[in-house]
Amino acid sequence: MASVAAWLPFARAAAIGWVPLAKHPLPPPPFRIPTDGTSSSTGGDRRCDEKIIINVSGRRFECWRSTLEKYPDSLLGSNEKEFFYDEDTREYFFDRDPDVFRIILNFYRTGKLHYPKHECIAAYDEELAFFGILPDIIGDCCYEDYRDRKRENNERLIDDRLHEDDDKAQPKPQSVRETMWRAFENPQVSTMASVFYYVTGFFIAVSVCANVLDTVSCGTDPDTGYSRTCGERFSRQFFCLDTACVMIFTVEYFLRLYAAPDRLKFIRSVMSVIDVVAIMPYYIGLFMHQKGEVSGAFVTLRVFRVFRIFKFSRHSQGLRVLGYTLKSCASELGFLLFSLTMAIIIFATVMYYAEKSVVHTKFTSIPAAFWYTIVTMTTLGYGDIVPKTWAGKIVGGVCSLSGVLVIALPVPVIVSNFSRIYHQSQRADKMKAQRKARLSRIRLARNATSNAFIAAKRRHEQYRDDPNSPVDKNLVNPFELQHHHLLRCLELTTDREFVEMGPDALMSSGGTSIVPGGHTSTGIGRLGSPARHFMLNRRKWRCCGFGRKKKNLYKHDTDRANNKNPNINDDEIDEELGDFQRPISSTPRDSLSKNHPVSTTNVIQHQSPPLLLQHNVVLHSNMYESPKSIGNRSEVDVPISQDDNNQLKHQRNNLMTVYEHSSANDFLADDSQILKPPKDVVDIIEEGTNDDKQTV
Amino acid sequence: MGNNVALNTKYDGNSDYDDAAVTDNSRSYRPCSLDELVARTKFDKKEIQVIYQGFKQECPSENNLGIVNEQTFKNIFGQFFPFGDTSKYAHLIFSTFDLRSSGIVTFEDFLIGLSTLCRGTIEDRLKWVFKLYDTKKTGRLTKDDFHVIVCAVYSLLDNISNHYNDYITIQEHTATVFQKFDKLHQGYITIEDFIKICTQDPIIVQSIEALRGAI
Numbered sequence: 001m002a003s004v005a006a007w008l009p010f011a012r013a014a015a016i017g018w019v020p021l022a023k024h025p026l027p028p029p030p031f032r033i034p035t036d037g038t039s040s041s042t043g044g045d046r047r048c049d050e051k052i053i054i055n056v057s058g059r060r061f062e063c064w065r066s067t068l069e070k071y072p073d074s075l076l077g078s079n080e081k082e083f084f085y086d087e088d089t090r091e092y093f094f095d096r097d098p099d100v101f102r103i104i105l106n107f108y109r110t111g112k113l114h115y116p117k118h119e120c121i122a123a124y125d126e127e128l129a130f131f132g133i134l135p136d137i138i139g140d141c142c143y144e145d146y147r148d149r150k151r152e153n154n155e156r157l158i159d160d161r162l163h164e165d166d167d168k169a170q171p172k173p174q175s176v177r178e179t180m181w182r183a184f185e186n187p188q189v190s191t192m193a194s195v196f197y198y199v200t201g202f203f204i205a206v207s208v209c210a211n212v213l214d215t216v217s218c219g220t221d222p223d224t225g226y227s228r229t230c231g232e233r234f235s236r237q238f239f240c241l242d243t244a245c246v247m248i249f250t251v252e253y254f255l256r257l258y259a260a261p262d263r264l265k266f267i268r269s270v271m272s273v274i275d276v277v278a279i280m281p282y283y284i285g286l287f288m289h290q291k292g293e294v295s296g297a298f299v300t301l302r303v304f305r306v307f308r309i310f311k312f313s314r315h316s317q318g319l320r321v322l323g324y325t326l327k328s329c330a331s332e333l334g335f336l337l338f339s340l341t342m343a344i345i346i347f348a349t350v351m352y353y354a355e356k357s358v359v360h361t362k363f364t365s366i367p368a369a370f371w372y373t374i375v376t377m378t379t380l381g382y383g384d385i386v387p388k389t390w391a392g393k394i395v396g397g398v399c400s401l402s403g404v405l406v407i408a409l410p411v412p413v414i415v416s417n418f419s420r421i422y423h424q425s426q427r428a429d430k431m432k433a434q435r436k437a438r439l440s441r442i443r444l445a446r447n448a449t450s451n452a453f454i455a456a457k458r459r460h461e462q463y464r465d466d467p468n469s470p471v472d473k474n475l476v477n478p479f480e481l482q483h484h485h486l487l488r489c490l491e492l493t494t495d496r497e498f499v500e501m502g503p504d505a506l507m508s509s510g511g512t513s514i515v516p517g518g519h520t521s522t523g524i525g526r527l528g529s530p531a532r533h534f535m536l537n538r539r540k541w542r543c544c545g546f547g548r549k550k551k552n553l554y555k556h557d558t559d560r561a562n563n564k565n566p567n568i569n570d571d572e573i574d575e576e577l578g579d580f581q582r583p584i585s586s587t588p589r590d591s592l593s594k595n596h597p598v599s600t601t602n603v604i605q606h607q608s609p610p611l612l613l614q615h616n617v618v619l620h621s622n623m624y625e626s627p628k629s630i631g632n633r634s635e636v637d638v639p640i641s642q643d644d645n646n647q648l649k650h651q652r653n654n655l656m657t658v659y660e661h662s663s664a665n666d667f668l669a670d671d672s673q674i675l676k677p678p679k680d681v682v683d684i685i686e687e688g689t690n691d692d693k694q695t696v
Numbered sequence: 697m698g699n700n701v702a703l704n705t706k707y708d709g710n711s712d713y714d715d716a717a718v719t720d721n722s723r724s725y726r727p728c729s730l731d732e733l734v735a736r737t738k739f740d741k742k743e744i745q746v747i748y749q750g751f752k753q754e755c756p757s758e759n760n761l762g763i764v765n766e767q768t769f770k771n772i773f774g775q776f777f778p779f780g781d782t783s784k785y786a787h788l789i790f791s792t793f794d795l796r797s798s799g800i801v802t803f804e805d806f807l808i809g810l811s812t813l814c815r816g817t818i819e820d821r822l823k824w825v826f827k828l829y830d831t832k833k834t835g836r837l838t839k840d841d842f843h844v845i846v847c848a849v850y851s852l853l854d855n856i857s858n859h860y861n862d863y864i865t866i867q868e869h870t871a872t873v874f875q876k877f878d879k880l881h882q883g884y885i886t887i888e889d890f891i892k893i894c895t896q897d898p899i900i901v902q903s904i905e906a907l908r909g910a911i
Contacts, residue, residue: 017828022900
């Protein structure tokens with residue numbers, strides 16, 4: 001019931017019934033009361049309620065002002081809406097989603113906030129937050145749905161963040177121990193880790209196979225004439241194999257134990273228990289072998305060797321998922337077990353009494369009948385024990401029918417659980433794969449914008465130097481102009497220069513990140529100084545570096561100028577270089593080289609809010625180049641071919657549209673996104689950052 | 697009184713509308729024309745429009761028959777007096793508004809009631825109050841009637857059923873008020889007495905004026 005205000009006059013009028021009972025005189029009313037004669041004029045008291053027009057992205061909504069004022073805590077109910085008032089059209093304009101606004105306005109009208117099922121939960125939440133409405137007041141009809149969607153979304157976000165953290169460049173492990181632990185947990189981290197992973201996997205397989213083949217019959221024993229197993233025949237070889245495997249497992253276990261950050265926790269974890277159970281029988285066997293008597297226990301111990309197969313669960317995601325599913329379906333499994341037990345007992349009892357009269361019956365006792373019941377309920381039907389009386393047969397029939405039912409009931413729950421968990425893990429893997437592609441797109445867009453600025457600057461300078469040359473005016477828009485002006489101001493403020501980034505340069509978020517720059521030799525776009533130089537270096541890389549695996553693109557910054565070892569070599573060229581287009585700049589410009597000698601580079605990333613385009617820019621300090629770089633420069637004086645020129649122009653056009661088109665914001669709006677190089681680069685990057693040197 | 701409600705179907709005053717509404721959605725009540733209402737009440741057109749818009753919005757959505765039932769009244773009062781038990785008072789008010797004792801309040805009934813309360817003379821209002829008190833429609837008010845109304849008013853404050861002290865208070869209050877009105881110690885009060893005594897009491901008159909509300 002929303003319109004409480006509408007009923008207030010009624011309530012006040014009804015209160016007249018209290019008057020004769022009142023012990024004290026009632027106070028005068030808070031407002032001026034009209035007398036009867038002037039009722040018509042003051043009938044307009046409520047008419048001061050006017051109609052408000054709200055224009056939401058072109059769709060006009062109209063309502064009474066009093067409708068909106070029902071909820072003074074929200075944007076529309078308070079004075080905050082005055083900020084959106086448009087004097088010319090005399091309406092309130094909001095640049096938001098009209099579909100969701102419809103629901104919000106209905107809330108004002110009816111007092112119930114609904115949640116439409118087809119809306120994305122994040123978008124809906126945003127709109128609610130904008131209009132200052134708390135989601136808690138969603139009506140009962142829609143609240144369940146809203147909560148479920150919200151929970152799913154949160155899980156997804158947490159999932160993503162978890163995986164992001166995984167992907168994120170971990171801080172360099174401080175010690176050998178941490179390195180080892182990371183290697184163990186994450187085999188893709190380094191080659192050593194992968195090697196270790198595969199080796200242990202191999203030995204697990206070998207061990208399991210040995211255990212299996214151990215029991216295959218392998219010819220007859222020359223002494224006794226009985227057939228003997230391979231294990232007996234080649235006992236020495238099997239023993240050696242077993243020893244080797246167990247040694248490897250032991251070493252692995254102790255390494256893990258050493259590397260574990262929390263040893264107690266590690267010891268209590270499932271995998272560790274499995275490891276221990278896998279290797280203990282061997283050692284126990286060693287000791288007992290010396291005694292030699294207790295062969296029964298010895299044999300039992302060998303059974304435990306089969307647990308080695310569980311070590312595969314470190315290697316197999318699916319196995320882990322299965323295990324996790326079973327754990328999470330514990331209650332369903334428990335129910336299954338319980339109901340089965342009940343049914344078994346019931347049927348076994350009945351069968352026993354039914355078959356009691358049969359001579360030489362196999363149903364000698366109720367526990368003996370258990371076996372029959374189990375075999376029948378699971379529809380196995382071995383046939384080793386069958387009822388002979390009619391009653392028994394009837395009961396047997398009922399037993400098998402009910403068995404099907406009882407077993408079929410909890411199974412779908414388990415299956416659906418498994419499916420959900422499995423799909424979650426699949427999704428995580430898929431997202432990892434997609435992330436790479438997404439990152440490269442983001443990179444491209446970011447570099448495009450910075451290159452756009454550089455290009456604009458060059459054009460401007462070109463125009464300035466040669467007023468007669470045609471300037472392509474149609475590529476400039478006001479936003480860009482202002483943006484460029486701002487960047488120019490920044491340049492002049494800090495006495496540094498922006499240079500172009502190659503499309504392959506990777507940035508990390510926040511703080512300074514490093515960029516190719518500085519000494520040239522064969523390095524990746526290290527310098528920015530003459531555009532030609534820069535670009536031409538790229539050419540060189542293209543011919544040298546094409547097809548190489550992407551390695552380190554992060555270089556340390558300031559000390560480059562001080563003639564540190566330019567350890568960048570051709571190996572570190574990005575394979576993707578060949579894929580990306582050339583840098584923006586179209587013509588080599590000698591004037592530029594005169595104006596902006598640079599040597600070292602600093603990159604500062606601007607993280608502007610998602611509404612603005614983010615871009616990476618590279619700042620260079622105006623220091624003179626080292627002689628080395630100058631010397632190298634001469635090597636690479638290759639003119640640009642016409643093709644490249646055209647390609648670059650084309651590129652520039654494309655990137656202009658990137659600049660204008662705010663869909664670039666899609667790429668750039670992930671605040672949490674960090675441009676991440678693939679994992680094998682991470683180590684190198686970190687080492688590069690921290691140690692002022694680069695390694696492959 | 698003439699009933700000008702235009703009905704799609706004939707309705708029986710004693711029928712249970714809640715059930716009927718569920719099964720038969722073709723019944724709906726449209727009030728008679730605006731002009732008629734203007735003639736019958738003391739409101740003008742614009743006011744009636746405003747009142748109707750609010751009224752229509754409050755019709756129970758599952759019926760949406762253009763009427764309100766007692767539960768709705770109870771809810772409405774519940775919004776204004778959130779701490780108390782509004783059912784008793786709502787019942788009384790409802791019965792008073794319900795001019796035909798039909799169990800429902802149509803818009804006309806509602807409007808007429810409001811008109812009396814907001815725009816009527818003192819006498820009209822006092823007559824209305826008398827009707828409010830006279831639940832059994834005997835034309836006379838007894839002490840029991842007063843007890844009922846006092847209980848109802850007190851229960852608006854708080855749920856009184858648990859408080860013995862409040863019960864005593866009510867008894868006393870009832871006695872006091874009844875004594876005030878029953879000057880002749882007849883044991884009952886007629887409408888003329890009631891109006892006379894009320895109009896002669898300046899406090900009451902002033903209080904009635906205080907509750908005049910603008911629409």
